Amino acid sequence: MSEQHYCYKYPHPAVTADCVIFGFDGTGIKVLLIQRGIEPYKGKWAFPGGFMKIDETAEECARRELEEETGLKEACVEQFYTFSDVNRDPRERVVTVAHYALVRLSEVKGGDDAASARWFAHDEIPALAFDHDRILRMAMNRLKERICFEPIGFELLPEVFTMTELQNLYEAILEVKFDRRNFYNKMLKLGILAEAEPRPANASRRTPNKYRFNAGKYAELKQKGFRLEF
Amino acid sequence: MSEQHYCYKYPHPAVTADCVIFGFDGTGIKVLLIQRGIEPYKGKWAFPGGFMKIDETAEECARRELEEETGLKEACVEQFYTFSDVNRDPRERVVTVAHYALVRLSEVKGGDDAASARWFAHDEIPALAFDHDRILRMAMNRLKERICFEPIGFELLPEVFTMTELQNLYEAILEVKFDRRNFYNKMLKLGILAEAEPRPANASRRTPNKYRFNAGKYAELKQKGFRLEF
DNA sequence: CTTATTTGCGTTTATTTCACGCAAAAGTAA
DNA sequence: TTACTTTTGCGTGAAATAAACGCAAATAAG
Numbered sequence A, B: 001m002s003e004q005h006y007c008y009k010y011p012h013p014a015v016t017a018d019c020v021i022f023g024f025d026g027t028g029i030k031v032l033l034i035q036r037g038i039e040p041y042k043g044k045w046a047f048p049g050g051f052m053k054i055d056e057t058a059e060e061c062a063r064r065e066l067e068e069e070t071g072l073k074e075a076c077v078e079q080f081y082t083f084s085d086v087n088r089d090p091r092e093r094v095v096t097v098a099h100y101a102l103v104r105l106s107e108v109k110g111g112d113d114a115a116s117a118r119w120f121a122h123d124e125i126p127a128l129a130f131d132h133d134r135i136l137r138m139a140m141n142r143l144k145e146r147i148c149f150e151p152i153g154f155e156l157l158p159e160v161f162t163m164t165e166l167q168n169l170y171e172a173i174l175e176v177k178f179d180r181r182n183f184y185n186k187m188l189k190l191g192i193l194a195e196a197e198p199r200p201a202n203a204s205r206r207t208p209n210k211y212r213f214n215a216g217k218y219a220e221l222k223q224k225g226f227r228l229e230f
Numbered sequence C: 001c002t003t004a005t006t007t008g009c010g011t012t013t014a015t016t017t018c019a020c021g022c023a024a025a026a027g028t029a030a
Numbered sequence D: 001t002t003a004c005t006t007t008t009g010c011g012t013g014a015a016a017t018a019a020a021c022g023c024a025a026a027t028a029a030g
Helices: A058-070 A132-147 A163-174 A180-190 A215-223 B058-070 B132-147 B163-174 B180-190 B215-223
Strands: A006-008 A014-024 A029-035 A049-051 A076-083 A094-102 A117-121 A193-195 A210-213 B006-008 B014-024 B029-035 B049-051 B076-083 B094-102 B117-121 B193-195 B210-213
Touching: A014 A058, A014 A132, A029 A058, A049 A058, A058 A076, A058 A094, A076 A132, A076 B076, A094 A132, A094 B094, A132 A163, A163 A180, A180 A193, B014 B058, B014 B132, B029 B058, B049 B058, B058 B076, B058 B094, B076 B132, B094 B132, B132 B163, B163 B180, B180 B193
Parallel strands: A014 A094, B014 B094
Antiparallel strands: A006 B006, A014 A029, A014 A049, A029 A117, A076 A094, A193 A210, B014 B029, B014 B049, B029 B117, B076 B094, B193 B210
């Protein structure tokens, strides 16, 4: 047995942070998975994650994992649940604080071990290691809830986007279909969108308007207690 | 130094579960706090909580704490956030999985050390130990969110209650005022209330109707995707 | 005895959804 | 080319919902 330097009077579980990384390719939601190279669950896919260092918070740990895999330092990262089933890891007792991250696919660079990392669409998720299928289900549910209260969707879109892209994003996350015209009206009436370019003179009917997220206006609305309703 | 039997190759934080226990006395929300008898934060008030055993989940640990303080085995307990700031406990690195519990005050018995336990109203919370003020703020916010989607409010009321009690509960949690008549209409139209007693013949105008929560009807509605809106 | 409060059960009006219409430009297939 | 479909911007009316408020009976409080 190797050296065991850290001793306690009572048993301590290991604590890890996992990071479910969501991206959006203009049509559907994607999830970044890593193929495990070692036992247990060798060959199975899993979320980026690792042991929390003794001088970092769980969120900092999750951000570290995110950066290792995507190169992104700034991103929307939020903790959503802590999984503590007794036998969720066969090696030792491991409690994991699960997070999700929202990233713009265009800004993602291949990470350290890009060879074993891949983006998967919602309907092509392979067999996952540990209890990661349960973690994914919970992450998706939390995403659905959050997008109705906070404009987190914009974290997944490029700076400038079209109304159709925005609608595709909402439809992908909520797994529903909206009437295009109603979605258009509702979003504009909310006032959290700004026209990115003043629509060129040569604009044809099929050249869509470009928008960007208006954070200032959103902050105003939020104070008055409001809600992105769908 | 005492015996240190449990050794690991890397440092492991301690993991605790805390339990913010909410009750409702017919007018306002109450929180159960325990006065600490030992350092650190001796004399300060804190939520029931303790170290997670190696063979129990965080929720089981929270339920154990709940039962020790209230005698209640069955209650609505939900995890809401894990706090992992590096210095939140001066003794050692402690990560806590925070839960809230909803209990009926009438069913609560004094716990093991009832002497040091007390119910506090929302506006008379004393100075709290550790980062428990932050934990309380987060618990209240989560409660506000949840009550708009799930009928968790009924966990706080007695089996049979009046419409006014129900409204007081919603107003206390959401910290708003409703028009009595609109609240009445909305709740009845939802269909999740059942009349508890068929309203006696000698009922005067000031004898309020008694209701109970109709779980079956709620299950129906939930399937169709619905929402307690306020 | 007078006044204020509580309860049940409405109605009216404003606001918000929701379903759908329409025309212009541009791509698609014959 | 021609005919057809798709995409986009911008409306509009009907239906549903939320919000404001009326009223009378019973009774508790002063």
